[in-house]
Amino acid sequence: MQEELFTSGRHIPNIDPSLEIWHWPISLYLFLGGLAAGILFFMGLITVLGKEKEYPTTVKYASIVPPIALSVGLLALVYDLTHPLYTWQLYTTVRLESPMSWGAWVLLITTPLSFLWVFSNCSELFPKWNLKFDFLKKFESFLKQNRKTMAYALIPLAIVLGVYTGILLSAFNARPLWNNAILGPLFLTSGLSTGAATIILLSKTAKERHLFGKIDLALIVIELGLIVHMLMGMYAGSQVQLEAMQLLIGGEFTVPFFGFVIILGLIIPGILELLEVKGYKIPVAVPALLVLIGGLLFRFIMVEAGQITRFLY
């Protein structure tokens, strides 16, 4: 038996007894970033494939979501900084070793692009708005002509953004729960899935809903597989990883993780979407909302639980 305690006393705010450095804004951002990445990816893909006319929601109405999600997410990120007046220091250097650094740069490119995309649809989205100035109208038609170029840029950017939300966590070997290579693809899949769910929610045509229902179903299956991989990897890992896994299996996060993320957030919407694909009449908003809530809770649980896991003490 080994027992370790601080005889000099140590109760540093937010550090002891377990880390609470990253709070709800980080979880919220990880969710919104993934969601935005998902929508941007589908938006870009459909534009590149030249199917804008068939899937109008994705390229038009749903495209309003990413700029809002990214703006709220970025505000949340800055809100969680403790030295926020120095945020500009992020853009004085490129540090390839730090996921947060290249995440900041990717966001710097992606966020304006997502705004420009909405602006390229401005006259269709908001027909009552009158673009008073000539140069604004010219700018809009210029953007419209170059939409395909933007789409080509958005696809890789969206993938990087989606992976980055996971890599941000998995880069820390001091937090065994996060430190696995599968977290990047897992968060990307979850982000794509929440993006597809948002498109389903906003969609007005049955064809579009049907397509994204299928896509979402495939993504849910992949995500479940990746979660199993993650747990298996930790199960076969070192002592600290075993202890980390025990938080999710048999520990304090078991009920929220399995109950809300796995069952309510993945399996039930998966079954509902499968039934829908088979032709049963299912209100599609139900699985879509479940996926969204499950995705949000997944981020919260991973951020909270990860900070409990540590090497010493």
Next chain:
Amino acid sequence: MVIDTLKCVGCSDCVVACQTENNVPIGYCRDWITETVDGSYPNIELELKSERCNHCENAPCVRCCPTGASHIVEGGIVLVTPNECIGCGACIESCPYDARYQHPDGYVDKCTFCQHRLKKGELPACVSVCPTKCMYFGDLDNPNSEVSRLLKNRKYKTLAPEAGTKPHVYYLI
């Protein structure tokens, strides 16, 4: 830095000296004492040691810092530049020793090995006040320095070597 766990009595002088020397805000500390009890009575072992930032060679905090505020200076000391730190907390998350904290002013703070004293040719505050003289500070690159000789002649360990950080605080056992 080399710390002799057989000589340490856990008096916390190093902790107080550090807090005074570096104006560490109340409630925070850059170093601390741990008491590890191993085994059960009557086969019981007690180990006392003073812990702090390990000034790792492969420092995860430096690796993940997005602005370069965390850096390694000549001699291997890991430092934070307050005016470059945005307070994102990535370094705190990345430290297996939980040796960093967010200063109430916002930036991240940690042990500096009392760099300001070293420049004057003095020892770090914790080393200089230790009543049992259980701490040794010196140049590990110099094979004739006291710390190098201690590591050559005595058994030692580092904390959480499995984290792969190559820590530079050694504990004689």
